[in-house]
Amino acid sequence: MDFEMRDNLGMPSKQPLIDEFLSKIEIFKDLPSESIQLIDQRIIKKTYDKGDRIMSEYEVAKGVYFVHSGIVKLTKQDEQGNEIIVCIKKKGEIFAEANLFNQTGHTYPATGTMVQNGQIYFLNTDDLEKELMYSPEMAVQIIRYMSESLRDMTSILRDIALLDVYTKTIKTLERLAEKFGANHCNRMHIELPITVQEFSTLVGTSRESVSRVFSRLKKEGIIEITNRKIVIVDWCRFCSHFHQRL
Amino acid sequence: MDFEMRDNLGMPSKQPLIDEFLSKIEIFKDLPSESIQLIDQRIIKKTYDKGDRIMSEYEVAKGVYFVHSGIVKLTKQDEQGNEIIVCIKKKGEIFAEANLFNQTGHTYPATGTMVQNGQIYFLNTDDLEKELMYSPEMAVQIIRYMSESLRDMTSILRDIALLDVYTKTIKTLERLAEKFGANHCNRMHIELPITVQEFSTLVGTSRESVSRVFSRLKKEGIIEITNRKIVIVDWCRFCSHFHQRL
DNA sequence: GACGGAAAGTGATATATCTCACAAAAAAAG
DNA sequence: CTTTTTTTGTGAGATATATCACTTTCCGTC
Numbered sequence: 343m344d345f346e347m348r349d350n351l352g353m354p355s356k357q358p359l360i361d362e363f364l365s366k367i368e369i370f371k372d373l374p375s376e377s378i379q380l381i382d383q384r385i386i387k388k389t390y391d392k393g394d395r396i397m398s399e400y401e402v403a404k405g406v407y408f409v410h411s412g413i414v415k416l417t418k419q420d421e422q423g424n425e426i427i428v429c430i431k432k433k434g435e436i437f438a439e440a441n442l443f444n445q446t447g448h449t450y451p452a453t454g455t456m457v458q459n460g461q462i463y464f465l466n467t468d469d470l471e472k473e474l475m476y477s478p479e480m481a482v483q484i485i486r487y488m489s490e491s492l493r494d495m496t497s498i499l500r501d502i503a504l505l506d507v508y509t510k511t512i513k514t515l516e517r518l519a520e521k522f523g524a525n526h527c528n529r530m531h532i533e534l535p536i537t538v539q540e541f542s543t544l545v546g547t548s549r550e551s552v553s554r555v556f557s558r559l560k561k562e563g564i565i566e567i568t569n570r571k572i573v574i575v576d577w578c579r580f581c582s583h584f585h586q587r588l
Numbered sequence: 589m590d591f592e593m594r595d596n597l598g599m600p601s602k603q604p605l606i607d608e609f610l611s612k613i614e615i616f617k618d619l620p621s622e623s624i625q626l627i628d629q630r631i632i633k634k635t636y637d638k639g640d641r642i643m644s645e646y647e648v649a650k651g652v653y654f655v656h657s658g659i660v661k662l663t664k665q666d667e668q669g670n671e672i673i674v675c676i677k678k679k680g681e682i683f684a685e686a687n688l689f690n691q692t693g694h695t696y697p698a699t700g701t702m703v704q705n706g707q708i709y710f711l712n713t714d715d716l717e718k719e720l721m722y723s724p725e726m727a728v729q730i731i732r733y734m735s736e737s738l739r740d741m742t743s744i745l746r747d748i749a750l751l752d753v754y755t756k757t758i759k760t761l762e763r764l765a766e767k768f769g770a771n772h773c774n775r776m777h778i779e780l781p782i783t784v785q786e787f788s789t790l791v792g793t794s795r796e797s798v799s800r801v802f803s804r805l806k807k808e809g810i811i812e813i814t815n816r817k818i819v820i821v822d823w824c825r826f827c828s829h830f831h832q833r834l
Numbered sequence: 835g836a837c838g839g840a841a842a843g844t845g846a847t848a849t850a851t852c853t854c855a856c857a858a859a860a861a862a863a864g
Numbered sequence: 865c866t867t868t869t870t871t872t873g874t875g876a877g878a879t880a881t882a883t884c885a886c887t888t889t890c891c892g893t894c
Binding site: 400418419420424425426428439440441442443444448451452471474475476477478480481482484485486488489491492493495496497498499500501502504505546585 | 617659664665667670671672674684685686687688689690694698701717720721722723724727728730731732734735736737739741742743744746747748749750751792
C-alpha cells in the first residue's frame with residue numbers, strides 16, 4: 343500500500359498518475375480533474391510513526407494537512423504544560439484548516455501528533471487558498487467541514503465546562519464510538535488505540551479520575567479494555583441508558 | 589439611526605436603496621453590487637430588546653444571523669439547565685454560521701439572546717448557500733471568519749479545561765477587553781453590559797467564585813465596575829502583569 | 835428621591851476532584 | 865521467555881470550587 347507512485351517518473355502511462363486518495367477526500371471530490379492534478383503536484387506526502395510530531399502550536403503555520411492513513415491527535419497546552427486533546431483526526435480528514443485566509447505569522451491552532459502510524463499530506467496554505475478562490479465547490483466543502491467542526495466544538499465546550507467527570511467520560515466514550523466505532527453484533531469496538539492518560543486529557547480531567555470511572559464501568563460490565571482498545575459491550579443498552587443529545 | 593429605509597418605497601431615488609450596513613459587513617464587502625442587492629432583498633430585519641431570545645439551540649435551524657447593532661450572547665445548556673456562554677457577538681458579526689451546508693433538520697448550534705438592544709438581520713441558509721456557490725470572494729470571507737472562530741474556540745476550550753478560576757477570570761477579562769474594549773488614557777473600558785452572573789457562565793464557573801475574584805481585583809485597584817460595565821484601571825500594567833499568549 | 839426587586843458580596847460548610855504514593859499489571863524490549 | 869519500562873489501579877489526604885444562606889448593594893422604575 344504505497345502511494346508514492348508519482349515519484350516513479352520513468353514509468354510510461356496514458357494519463358498522469360493522480361493520487362486516488364485525493365479524489366476521495368471530501369473537499370476534493372467534486373473538483374475537476376485538472377485541479378486535482380494541480381493539487382496533486384503541490385502536495386507533500388510524508389510517513390510518520392506513532393508518537394511523531396507533525397506540527398506544533400508554537401510554530402508558525404505554513405499549511406494545512408490531510409490524513410491519508412493513521413490517526414492524529416490535536417492537542418493544546420497551558421503554561422504549565424498540562425495538555426488537552428482538542429480533536430482526533432482520522433483518514434480523509436483535514437486539520438490545521440483554521441489557518442486558511444488568516445493573517446500570516448500566526449502559529450498553528452494546535453499541536454499534531456500521530457496516535458497511529460500513517461501518511462500525512464501537506465499542502466501550502468497559499469496553494470489551497472489559490473485553488474479555493476477559483477473553486478466554489480471546494481470552498482463549499484471546506485465551509486461544510488468547518489461548520490461541522492464549530493458545531494462539535496461548541497458541544498464539547500459545554501460538556502467540559504458543565505459536566506462532572508462521570509458524565510463527561512460517558513459522553514467522550516459515545517463520541518469516540520461514533521467516530522471510531524465498529525459495531526460487531528452489538529459490541530462496539532472503538533478502533534483507536536488510546537491510553538487512559540490520553541483519554542483523560544480528552545475529557546479534561548486527571549488520569550486517576552478516569553481510571554476510577556473505567557473501573558466502575560468494567561465492574562458493571564459496560565466496557566472492556568484490551569490492548570489500548572475500548573469495547574462497549576452492549577451498545578444498545580449503553581445508548582438507551584445514557585441517551586442524551588450530544 | 590434607523591436603517592429601515594428600504595420600506596420607504598415612495599421615496600424617489602437615482603439608484604436602489606441598498607442597505608449601507610450590508611456593504612460594510614466583512615463577508616459582504618467584496619461582493620459585486622448586484623449580489624448585495626439580491627441579498628438585501630432576501631434579508632429580514634428585526635429589532636430586539638435586551639433579554640429577547642433570537643433563536644434557540646433546541647429549534648431547527650433555518651438561517652444565519654448578522655448583528656447590525658446591539659450585542660448578542662450565544663449560550664448552550666446541559667440537561668440540568670446550567671448554561672455556558674459560548675461566544676458574544678457584536679456589530680458586523682455573523683452567527684449561527686455553523687449551519688451552512690449542513691444537513692437539514694439540525695438544530696441551531698447555540699441559543700442567541702440580546703445583551704443589548706439592537707437590530708438583527710436574518711438570512712435563509714438556502715439563500716446564502718446559493719450566493720456562496722457563485723461567489724468565491726464571499727466564500728473566502730466566510731472561511732476566514734470560521735477559521736478565526738475555530739482558532740478562538742480551541743484556545744477557550746483549553747483555558748476552560750485546564751486553568752483555575754482566578755486565571756480563567758483574568759483571561760476572560762483580557763478577551764473581553766480585546767473585543768469590546770475602548771482605551772481612554774490607559775483605562776480600558778469594556779463596552780459590554782454584563783452581570784457577574786453572566787460573566788461566570790463565560791468563565792465556566794460559579795457566580796460566587798467570580799465575585800470573590802472580582803472583589804480581590806477591585807481591592808487591588810486592578811478593576812472597577814459601575815453600572816454593569818467593567819473598567820481595567822491600568823491596561824498596560826494589566827497586560828504586562830498577566831502577559832500570556834491567548 | 836424613594837421604593838422594590840434583582841444582583842452581588844461574603845462567611846461557613848460540603849463535596850467533587852486532584853494530588854501523592856505506591857503496588858499491580860500490562861506492554862515493550864531484549 | 866525474561867527483563868525492563870510504561871501504564872494503570874486504588875487508597876488516603878489535600879484542596880479548590882460549589883453550594884447554601886443571608887446581608888448588603890445596586891439599579892431601574894414609579
